[in-house]
Amino acid sequence: MxxxxxxxxxxxxxxxxxxxxxxxxxxxxxxxxxxxxxxxxxxxxxxxxxxxxxxxxxxxxxxxxxxxxxxxxxxxxxxxxxxxxxxxxxxxxxxxxxxxxxxxxxxxxxxDGGPLFRDTRGDVPPRVWEELLTGYARMQRALVPRADELAGLGVPRLRVPEVLASFDRLRAGNGSLDPDQRARLDALRPRLADWCAELASLGVPDSLDHADLHEGQLFHPGPGSFTYFDWGDSVVSHPFASLRVPAQRACERYGPEVLPRLRDAYLEPWTDVGLSAAELRRAVRLAWRLGALGRARSWTRLFPSATPAAPTAVAGARSLLETGDTPPL
The missing domain is CATH 3.30.200 (Phosphorylase Kinase; domain 1)
Structure with missing residues (x-):
């Protein structure tokens, strides 16, 4: 019926x-x-x-x-x-x-998880974004020992040394890229190889990357309380790639001057991995580019048969090209 x-x-x-x-x-x-x-x-x-x-x-x-x-x-x-x-x-x-x-x-x-963060009424100060990023990073830090178990559940895994091969597959497989865009990606490839080598050398362990953490992907039932959901884009990879999406959203709301404090709030739970503050901040800059690559991988993974003109293929190409953007922090 x-x-x-x-x-x-x-x-x-x-x-x-x-x-x-x-x-x-x-x-x-x-x-x-x-x-x-x-x-x-x-x-x-x-x-x-x-x-x-x-x-x-x-x-x-x-x-x-x-x-x-x-x-x-x-x-x-x-x-x-x-x-x-x-x-x-x-x-x-x-x-x-x-x-x-x-x-x-x-x-x-x-x-039901309560009200979405994007539906929070009144002015939301940057401090609230700091709280949600610190909480999210604490969750990632707790999941580090579970990386293999996460992958065993079927969550895609992408180790930093594997990033360049993933970049090559995405470039070759996306039919919506025009010749100029392909040339830009070809020019980017050697630098991406260097960035990945440096990021791998810093030794931050893999964890769960939500890959699309924004205001509509978390509940905010009360002060200091956040519930993270919608894990369909997730990947087991460098955890710091997660920061790109929420940082961009906060930057749109408050301006770029908010980014250093959000970065440092996110990094606070990672201060026990044996890296200096400068090294952690450097890792964030390097992993920022992986956040764009992760979005490109999601579009391709979910829609492998998309035609070159399909919105999903175009979105994947745009994310792939954003891998070359200069991190704003």
Whole structure:
């Protein structure tokens, strides 16, 4: 039986996902309602569905309580459910604890995490961004011993010595790059090799890189409290690559003068790895470029068959070219 739902397709009205299949929708609702019943809950009202090329998610109203959230990942990010469940065991103070995960189908059912950080009312001082970055870095630091286990969950792994080969594959495989752009990347390659060699020599251990940490990817339920979610772009790699996205967002809000204090707040949990403050700051500058490369890898991994004119291929090319941008800190 078809349920009444509200469907938001954003700027992708023609995207084809499993949501278009009636049988798939029926399986989703059967699974969701079964998991809710297991916890003594029941659906109440019309779910709100968000269809995007990279996932199908659904806000599900629950009788007498806060809504819950369903998410279906494509195969390339199907690790998100098991990863979220593992993080809830390893660093429970920083993440959501799933109500249910179907690893085989890439499905997750999550509790409500409260207000998003981007919906915080009133003026948000830079100090709050410092707090969220310090908390995130503490989580990464705690996950360093789990790097192999993270990769074992299916999270892609990219060690710094492997970056140059990844760069070459991305350059060769992106058909939306024009000849001038390819020439720019060719000129960049020797410098990227030097940067990666220096970054590897500093010896910061691998950890989990969210790869897209912005205001819409974390909850802010109260002062000093942050919950990090939406792990589908994650990679096990140099942790400092994570700083690029949130630092850019904060820079847009406050101006570039905020960046040194955000950098230092992020680095505070890493002061025990045996590097001086100057060496840690140098590592941030070097890893900044890996943040752009990580975004390019995400676009390619999630949409490997995209045509050269597809928005996802264009976005991947743009991120790849941004690898050559001069870090602003």
């Amino acid at each position: 078809e349920r009444t739902v509200e469907v938001d397709r954003g700027t992708y009205p023609d995207v084809v996902t499993p949501w278009e299949q009636e049988a798939w929708r029926g399986q989703v609702f059967d699974w969701v309602e079964g998991r809710l019943a297991h916890d003594g809950l029941r659906l109440s009202g019309a779910p709100q569905v968000r269809v995007r090329p990279w996932s199908v998610s659904m806000r599900i109203p629950v009788a007498g309580g806060a809504p819950v959230w369903f998410k279906a990942n494509p195969p390339a990010s199907a690790f998100e459910g098991p990863l979220t469940a593992a993080l809830s065991r390893w660093v429970p103070e920083h993440v959501l604890r799933p109500l249910a995960v179907d690893a085989g189908r890439g499905w997750s059912l999550l509790p």
